[in-house]
Amino acid sequence: xxxxxxxxxxxxxxxxxxxxxxxxxxxxxxxxxxxxxxxxxxxxxxxxxxxxxxxxxxxxxxxxxxxxxxxxxxxxxxxxxxxxxxxxxxxxxxxxxxxxxxxxxxxxxxxxxxxxxxxxxxxxxxxxxxxxxxxxxxxxxxxxxxxxxxxxxxxxxxxxxxxxxxxxxxxxxxxxxxxxxxxxxxxxxxxxxxxxxxxxxxxxxxxxxxxxxxxxxxxxxxxxxxxxxxxxxxxxxxxxxxxxxxxxxxxxxxxxxxxxxxxxxxxxxxxxxxx
Numbered sequence: 001x002x003x004x005x006x007x008x009x010x011x012x013x014x015x016x017x018x019x020x021x022x023x024x025x026x027x028x029x030x031x032x033x034x035x036x037x038x039x040x041x042x043x044x045x046x047x048x049x050x051x052x053x054x055x056x057x058x059x060x061x062x063x064x065x066x067x068x069x070x071x072x073x074x075x076x077x078x079x080x081x082x083x084x085x086x087x088x089x090x091x092x093x094x095x096x097x098x099x100x101x102x103x104x105x106x107x108x109x110x111x112x113x114x115x116x117x118x119x120x121x122x123x124x125x126x127x128x129x130x131x132x133x134x135x136x137x138x139x140x141x142x143x144x145x146x147x148x149x150x151x152x153x154x155x156x157x158x159x160x161x162x163x164x165x166x167x168x169x170x171x172x173x174x175x176x177x178x179x180x181x182x183x184x185x186x187x188x189x190x191x192x193x194x195x196x197x198x199x200x201x202x203x204x205x206x207x208x209x210x211x212x213x214x215x216x217x218x219x220x221x222x223x224x225x226x227x228x229x230x231x232x233x234x235x236x237x238x239x240x241x242x243x244x245x246x247x248x249x250x251x252x253x254x255x256x257x258x259x260x261x262x263x264x265x266x267x268x269x270x271x272x273x274x275x
Contacts, residue, residue, distance in 0.1 A: 009228035017104035036263035116210035125206035191232035
């Protein structure tokens with residue numbers, strides 16, 4: 001129970017901070033990731049002495065920079081035409097941002113703030129950038145063209161043994177099953193590539209690697225997790241029940257850090273509910 005450390009990504013701590021009761025409309029407005037993010041923080045609240053949750057320098061800095069925009073986007077999303085709700089937001093924007101800011105500072109107090117040596121982080125960042133370049137090459141070779149994706153699907157289907165009596169339709173089904181998996185992996189890598197170069201996510205991962213190795217150098221062994229809702233880097237992408245772990249698997253293989261959504265990590269580290 002006590003051998004885990006969880007790095008909280010920016011989007012998780014921001015999401016867990018945004019909730020407001022709008023009396024005029026008799027509704028409660030929350031960030032779309034509020035539920036699972038706040039659930040994860042219940043572990044940090046109930047087990048504060050264990051210091052399971054960790055806050056990095058980049059996450060702390062980025063969270064305060066993006067909070068006000070996140071509050072605005074939560075209350076009045078794009079293409080939202082509720083005039084009354086817009087009026088209420090703009091009349092109370094400062095109050096809403098301030099309350100979210102106060103809530104976020106409280107959540108941060110439940111985390112252990114660690115700032116590794118800058119030179120050590122830069123060394124780890126070099127390894128992270130090597131991983132990013134590798135994933136970019138994987139995209140070019142296996143996913144960036146229709147012909148490449150078909151070839152990748154065929155290659156995977158060939159490794160599946162089929163019975164002699166199988167009809168062509170059954171064999172085709174094997175191919176299309178793999179084709180669906182390849183397409184979702186391609187979507188995730190494309191999201192990763194579109195954010196290139198993703199300096200903030202790379203920095204967060206580099207800080208996590210540095211913190212993990214500092215513990216190891218001190219003779220302390222922990223399973224490290226990164227909780228994130230970002231399907232382009234720290235979280236698997238799920239589309240039509242097909243799950244792509246192509247980025248997160250690379251992180252696990254290189255650094256032994258498990259990345260997933262807050263809801264998944266909550267149940268991994270807390271099989272007995274805290275709420």
